[in-house]
Amino acid sequence: MTVFDPFPLPEHQGLTPTHTIRWEAIAETVVRRILAIQPGERVIISADPYYGGAALEAMRCEIQRARAIELASILHWSPAVGGMRLASGRHPDSEMDKAETQAMKQLFSCADVFLLLMNDRRRAYRTVSTSQSDEVVNDCKGVRSAHLHWFQDPRYPDPAHPVNLLHDRVNEKAIIELDYSWMRRMMERMAEMVRGRELRLTDEAGTDLRFRAGLHFHTNYGDASRERMARFSSGRDREEEVPVGSFRFIPDPQSAHGRVVFPNRTDGEAMALGRGFDVQPFAKAGLAFEFRNGRVVSVQTEGDQRALDQAWAGESGDKDVLGEIIVGCNPLLTPVPGSSFLPHYGFGAGVTRLILGDNLLSGGHFRSSFHRWLTWSNATLEVEGQLLIERGRQIPLESLRP
Structure with missing residues (x-):
């Protein structure tokens, strides 16, 4: 049954x-x-x-x-x-x-x-x-x-599917067995490293984007105590997502420069991956965004360019901005054998996500009908020449210098 x-x-x-x-x-x-x-x-x-x-x-x-x-x-x-x-x-x-x-x-x-x-x-x-x-x-x-959050692989509707049962075990372990004190030290060290500095994101598909980190970070390390939350105003800062592991920040709004190739993931789209026009058909054909001075200056596909142009024109507001950066840090949210779906949508160590468009919840000022996640599990992220993530492998905390 x-x-x-x-x-x-x-x-x-x-x-x-x-x-x-x-x-x-x-x-x-x-x-x-x-x-x-x-x-x-x-x-x-x-x-x-x-x-x-x-x-x-x-x-x-x-x-x-x-x-x-x-x-x-x-x-x-x-x-x-x-x-x-x-x-x-x-x-x-x-x-x-x-x-x-x-x-x-x-x-x-x-x-x-x-x-x-x-x-x-x-x-x-x-x-x-x-x-x-x-x-x-x-x-x-x-x-x-x-x-x-308790996500299973969207490709398998039966919660008793062996892949889904493995996802359950990963989520369970990532909550109960995590060293929360280590996670806090990890995120505080990362904040010291990237605050106000230029980062570079690259991958083998042609992504090469530079942007400058802001001065404020949402550090999801498992402390939503009354004392800590009293310091914050935005809804994002006063929320802890569980399992924990997301290190978030809003980049300097005029700093994004370069090319982003939309990751053509095999786990498909889902409601949790944002809103706006369906990017998946274009991503399968090849979808890229060119940034200059913090704004998208062109959206390109190797598929139906006319359809893409119409879809892009139909979006409103700050659709052309880099709204937020998320770095996954939880070492226990490990990939599940037989599944291409990333546990907790990419809060595991070594995963990088960009948010295009609206960033209301995170305390940003951009408002748009377009809010899309771009998630990599194999990208490289560096800050002024020092590696944070190398092809999806998070550099150990002890190796990171502030």
């Missing part, structure tokens, strides 16, 4: 779990170590009613043990409700959407912590309105959050 929920509660759902995940240990890590929830703090949970039942149960129990208050639980969209929403997951009526968002802000103003549990990315509809929750958390400065 195919079990839709890979982590069910058998006594409630009548299903047999595909295998056992150490959810109690994961919940303790998230609630106690990462969020460091204190007695009396008010927590809002967002969870899928059809996916991750055992994870939800473990988190709720750990919140009780921490003597915190479960203020509210928000259910992700079910198939019927999802069919009544837009493709983005938001309300189709603009006035209702505004009222709904305002109501959520009023609710979140009473909370201290927002815990967003996993979404089922295999659904044909959006299970949550991500942009809405991002806006709410960004505006509610007193709320810190953690987002538990």
Whole structure:
């Protein structure tokens, strides 16, 4: 029997779990170590009613043990409700959407912590309105959050597929067994190295892009404590993604110069890879962006150039900017044999991602209908001649000089 929920509660759902995940240990890590929830703090949970039942149960129990208050639980969209929403997951009526968002802000103003549990990315509809929750958390400065991601290979819909079971084990290990103190030292060292300096990204397909790092970094090393989060204003800075491992920064807006060849990955597109026109057909034929003085001056394909020109012209806002850089740092988010899908969409050590277009959530000023991820697992990244990543291999912390 195919079990839709890979982590069910058998006594409630009548299903047999595909295998056992150490959810109690994961919940303790998230609630106690990462969020460091204190007695009396008010927590809002967002969870899928059809996916991750055992994870939800473990988190709720750990919140009780921490003597915190479960203020509210928000259910992700079910198939019927999802069919009544837009493709983005938001309300189709603009006035209702505004009222709904305002109501959520009023609710979140009473909370201290927002815990967003996993979404089922295999659904044909959006299970949550991500942009809405991002806006709410960004505006509610007193709320810190953690987002538990639990991705399986999108090519295999059966959660019990051997490849998906291996993805589960990688995610589990990357949360429970990570040396969080080491991760913090690693990211602090990287910040010292790249702050205000020029970086160069290259690959064998012809990417050769130079850009200058900004002065502020989002260091996702597993500390969403009240004391640390009080220093930050943007929603990105007040959120810890779990498993941790993303080192993010917004580059100098006028510094991008060179050529970016869109990685032609074999794991395909998914909702988590951004928004805007479908780049995949063009990427398969060969898709490149030329940057000058921080802006895209041409978009080229070896396929249907006319169709690409029309698609590009249809996007609005700051579509032609390099919005953000992400460097994966978690050494336990290792590639899964038999899968081309990168665990946690590339937070593993040695993975590099560029964001084109909108960077609202990360505290940037660019707004656009176009927001696309470009992810490499085999690129080289260097800062003023010193290697950070060499063909997808992260240089050991001890070798990095500030």
